Amino acid sequence: MSASTSRRQRLRQATLEEIHAAARKLLVEQGSAAVTINAVARQVGMSGPALYHYYADHDELVGAVTADFFRELAAAMEQARDARAGAPVGERILAVCRAMRAWAIAHPAEFGWIFASPIAAPNRQPDAARHQAALRFEQVLLDLTAELWQTHPFPVPDLAELPASLREQLTTYFAAIDGQLPPQAAHVFLSCWIRLYGLLCMEVLHQLDFAYADLEPVFEECLRDLAVALGIDDDAAA
């Protein structure tokens, strides 16, 4: 090879980016059903089957684009976090949550795609890239919560009072996150995650249109609840 990245590799990389951009454009402008192998290829200026040199099948293309979205979302959250590098951890947590919703609102098609695409494949394999990107996304708030836990521990339930099955699952999760949070604290974190992510999920999936046109105040109220649960509702914001 002529350099660390050969000319071929650079061209290929550029084509991949062009493919992703085309897929995204189709998604945003015409909905998820419009993101077909043929349509993407047309958009890029190639003829259908050429795309199979870049992805094994339609699912793999979808997975790659989804990974992009996860990465972009995670990056937006990380940026919100780093922009407040010196601030109290509670403040950074709230900023990251708002950044998460801001990205979802600014990119509803992409955020919806994140939920919609797994439906097509309930028997999905790990799908390295996508799964990796999803983990990074989940990790942002987990990291901050772990930091909060270590510097300003929040109230947690007594492990002995939780149902046995829940205790087991939390212990498994405790191991899965390399002990970043003890099971009781992980339970609080997951409860917050469920409320936060669940609300955004419903908003983007238009499950609340029957009552709300603008969920911003509902989201802010949710954040206040989470702040209470995490003990970051005082002025110092922990």
Place this chain on the structure above:
Amino acid sequence: MSASTSRRQRLRQATLEEIHAAARKLLVEQGSAAVTINAVARQVGMSGPALYHYYADHDELVGAVTADFFRELAAAMEQARDARAGAPVGERILAVCRAMRAWAIAHPAEFGWIFASPIAAPNRQPDAARHQAALRFEQVLLDLTAELWQTHPFPVPDLAELPASLREQLTTYFAAIDGQLPPQAAHVFLSCWIRLYGLLCMEVLHQLDFAYADLEPVFEECLRDLAVALGIDDDAAA
């Protein structure tokens, strides 16, 4: 016509039911992508285009089947409610919530379909049947909450302290539900609804698999939170 329902109408009705059953079978056994006009027709024993005498297009078939699912889910909830006709309203509310999850767990494909199908059509029209059925579904818990509100009022926030935009939206919703609940109480109801439905949404969409394998204890904890919010956490269950 020979009777209030002619022979033709009865046959047509039977065919419609057969079509729905075929669509559901395909959904459950092979996933939502398998529910195509052609596959359903094959299943019923008709050749493709015949289905267009029953539904204008694929979307309409999907909508009709979705309406079925909503009706079945609502019926399950209503049955749980009516089975405890004399019980305190708080107890009935919790029973209905559990019936809702029980149906979702017993019919994951159908429950997921309820969320997944709207994604395909973000610009969806009212779609009479489907919308009607969704309303009936939402109405079950709204009715019970209204009954609770009238017999054992639960704590509500001060309307003056809510953000103006939220206040406006709640007033609009107050009118939409024919004044069944005043805006402040509607706000509490909607908060509960979001947590309940959001949790089920995430469970069925496998958004929590990374942490939980069995969400039953998480759901029960959610119910306890709702019971506190609705003031039905005492022994008498309101």
Place this chain on the structure above:
DNA sequence: TAGATTATTTAGAGGCAATAAGGAAGCATA
């Protein structure tokens, strides 16, 4: 019984996923 309505069929246009086979261009090495 004749005409209208309804149910269903085959034929076909157009699109999509995926495979196969072949050509053109870049790249490496003898």
Place this chain on the structure above:
DNA sequence: TATGCTTCCTTATTGCCTCTAAATAATCTA
């Protein structure tokens, strides 16, 4: 520098899909 390998892309081709059109059979109505 000429030969061969790899990569990229193209044009068929298959099979399934949606949906329309036209024709046929069955059923009801007057």
